[in-house]
Amino acid sequence: MSKSDIPQKTRYLLWAKTAGRCELTGCNEPLWKDNLSQIEMNFAQVAHIIGDSPFGPRGHPKLSQEYCDDIENLMLLCPRHHHMVDENPDIYPDDVLREMKQIHEIRIEQSTGIIPDKSSTLIFFIAKIGAFQPNINLHDALQAMFPDWLPASQLPINLSLSNLELDDSSEDYWKIESQNLEQRFKHLVEPILSNPLGRNHFSIFAFAPQPLLIKLGTLIPDIYPGEVYQLHREPSNWKWQDGPKGFNYKISEPRTNFSNVVLNLSLSATIKSNRIEKCIGNSDYSEWQMTISSPNNDFLKSKEQLKLFRQKLRELFNQIKAKHGNDVVIHLFPAVPISIAVEIGRVWQPKSDLPMIIYDQNAKKEGFIKTITIGEK
Template identity: 30%
Template sequence: MPRGKLNLHAGKPGAQSSGRQRTAAPADAVSAVKLARGVPELTKITLAARSAGRCQFRGCNKFLYEHALTKEPGNFSEAAHIVAFRREGPRGDDPERPIDINGIENLMLLCAECHHNVDTHPNQYPRDELITHKREHEARISMLAEFGPELRTNVLTLKSRIGERIVEIGNDEVTVALRPRYPASSSFRVIDLTQLGDEAGADYYPLATRRIREQTREMYADGVPFDAVKHLSVFGLAPIPLLVVLGSVLSNTVPTDLFQSHRDKPNRWTWYVDGEPVRYACSLIRRGTASGNVAVLLSLSGTVAEGVLPLNIDATFSLYHFTLQGATPNPGFLRRRDDLEAFRLAYRQLLADIVRENPGLGVIHLFPAVPAPVAIALGFDLLPKAHPALAIYDFDKRVAGFTERTRVNQYE
């Protein structure tokens, strides 16, 4: 990998320079780079721009246009070939040797130390490894350059115990998931339920419900977060009934994004951008004998069977079933942001149908097997004056059946 330096004071475009000789340039001649092995001038300028003038070796990130100690301006960059200019050089015999050896995809901007390191240990730093370093660095610079004030967002996270585990969401995970948005503040709003024990406790749900309502309302009452940044991003991992509670107290006057954890992704809170769209289907299983009794089975992450419903959901109840169309309910179905929006549209239509078909209805009994953002949307999309209250049930393994945990959208 020959060493050609990038220079802010290059000579005439197209002039050649060896590693030891430099071409004098007028003081007013300004260029982004210095010639390196016949690399086109525009390519070198683009390389410097893509890297923001920083070393592209993973973990280095040194700014190369000032002296590291004195901070005096200067050019300390080197345009490095990933696959060497000569076949006998480092990685020069790579079987996928590029046709354009001086093309930008075969060049990295490196400091002298990192350049020496990767060339001295070519087996430790093969072609694919260096390309990964380059692409990671350039993707990060591109993302940062796209940030603007309109892309800031306030962040709210909900953490709790689920079973015996304390479930938390890391700040770094949140920051990656928000892109192209970014946090308006380095400190996030956190509703912490971990000190309340787990959901098996007799007072757990009343205490957790009260804490969620109080702290969420305090967030809006404070006003400061939303004076300058009128956007909210919500990350929650908690029992489904509590996520519904959270959604019910979020304000629909502030644009709000909800996020899903994907176990099969390295950046687990980022949405997939491709894939087949999810479709939803709703059907009336049976018409009950009492118009004021309605239950909804939400079979999305898993199947809610009629046989495990509590005894109070008897023949007087009309049963609606909301599920996936053309697919078996499964935990990984929700992959794209558009799939969440499609659910919300179908859910709002279901609420409208239920209200129309059951005049005077006061409560809908809800049995959800759903992912976290869907649970939050169940509460968020309720209209206080137009929709009934929701009685939220959760499957209790101790009794092998559903138990009512809390209610939302009713006067407290």
């Protein structure tokens, strides 16, 4: 424990730099109140990285005296962790503690330095996928947003329908989920969009069948600024990652020009033509395709890949319309990640783009089924 007298000015500065929280990585406990009783008082202890005595924990014959009251040598800790680091100097040497201090104080500076226009309305949407009921953890969502965005309110706007017993093999499932999504959006989100004083930035976290994700995207078109997040498998979180370099989407244009137009999005898996033929029937059709070199469930890592998809899809919608005219409907077969499904809807423009009939792979039906229609012919 501290043997030196640390100036009050230094203590105040340390409180400010740490936001009054324990700096031991993984703790972050607020030191101005007791979490159990909620009694507010000062529970903080100031710990020395290099001990203030040559004979104390992490003590040094010369540096202990030189740095005894230097703020760069001081950490704010809860009593439990102050005692722990001093009793275990081999586990918590000075370099480990200094790194913890740096990480904590940089994080505090970044979070408090975010200006008000970085606030974002948090939107959650989940729906059953077969028998599976997804979930979105609020803490994970906030971690993914930080430090670029801060939530505009304490809780997210939840557009989900609770306790629907139907599964996605039923026609009623698609009708009920789609209607609920429209109604909840109208009541919960449209008032924000119509507020002339609102910023109207959205952070969208969704986990649902792809047709419903596309439907969600049409309700929040890309004229409104927003960030759509992706649940990754490795590592398991919603935070955007870097790369990869040299990534691109491949577009295949059909040689035919039939009135039945198919758009095959083989990104998270490959959709073979025989699966599409099973749905379309014996009618001739022209098949457009967007794919990548190796379709897989976890290819989407970065915001740059998502941005590139939006650009390619805008071009593709225009190409399809230019080739086939204004009087056709796109039969959309998607095998895409969550965020791309939402962005399909955000990119699609009701006044200029062709209507879409969206299909979904269904295990009970042993193939693709027709689900939701976007737009009117």
